[in-house]
Amino acid sequence: xxxxxxxxxxxxxxxxxxxxxxxxxxxxxxxxxxxxxxxxxxxxxxxxxxxxxxxxxxxxxxxxxxxxxxxxxxxxxxxxxxxxxxxxxxxxxxxxxxxxxxxxxxxxxxxxxxxxxxxxxxxxxxxxxxxxxxxxx
Ligand code: ZN
Numbered sequence: 001x002x003x004x005x006x007x008x009x010x011x012x013x014x015x016x017x018x019x020x021x022x023x024x025x026x027x028x029x030x031x032x033x034x035x036x037x038x039x040x041x042x043x044x045x046x047x048x049x050x051x052x053x054x055x056x057x058x059x060x061x062x063x064x065x066x067x068x069x070x071x072x073x074x075x076x077x078x079x080x081x082x083x084x085x086x087x088x089x090x091x092x093x094x095x096x097x098x099x100x101x102x103x104x105x106x107x108x109x110x111x112x113x114x115x116x117x118x119x120x121x122x123x124x125x126x127x128x129x130x131x132x133x134x135x136x137x
Pocket of ligand 1: 048
């Protein structure tokens with residue numbers, strides 16, 4: 001774990017804390033509606049499919065497909081300058097939801113929409129474990 005993480009970090013809420021508890025335990029968890037089984041991400045109070053508030057937190061495979069990406073050459077904030085260039089991506093999890101993330105440990109020439117990717121974990125602080133993806137298998 002880095003001694004000091006100088007980049008901005010997420011601020012979990014009561015709604016999202018179970019997600020961050022999951023990444024800390026190396027598990028990518030999603031809300032799943034107990035009325036209609038639709039997965040939710042990001043965490044929501046109501047199901048987008050049936051409007052039920054009822055849900056459970058369930059582990060996912062952590063596997064998905066690269067849906068879209070950009071190679072970032074300008075940082076979102078100066079805190080990311082040392083990382084340039086880096087990949088900002090949307091991954092479609094096998095469970096359905098789209099997830100904004102990064103792709104790491106992948107040469108840019110190997111990036112392809114539709115490629116299989118798997119979650120990996122990076123401890124950024126004592127509370128936050130980030131969830132970049134990397135080529136699967
Ligand atoms: Zn539902």
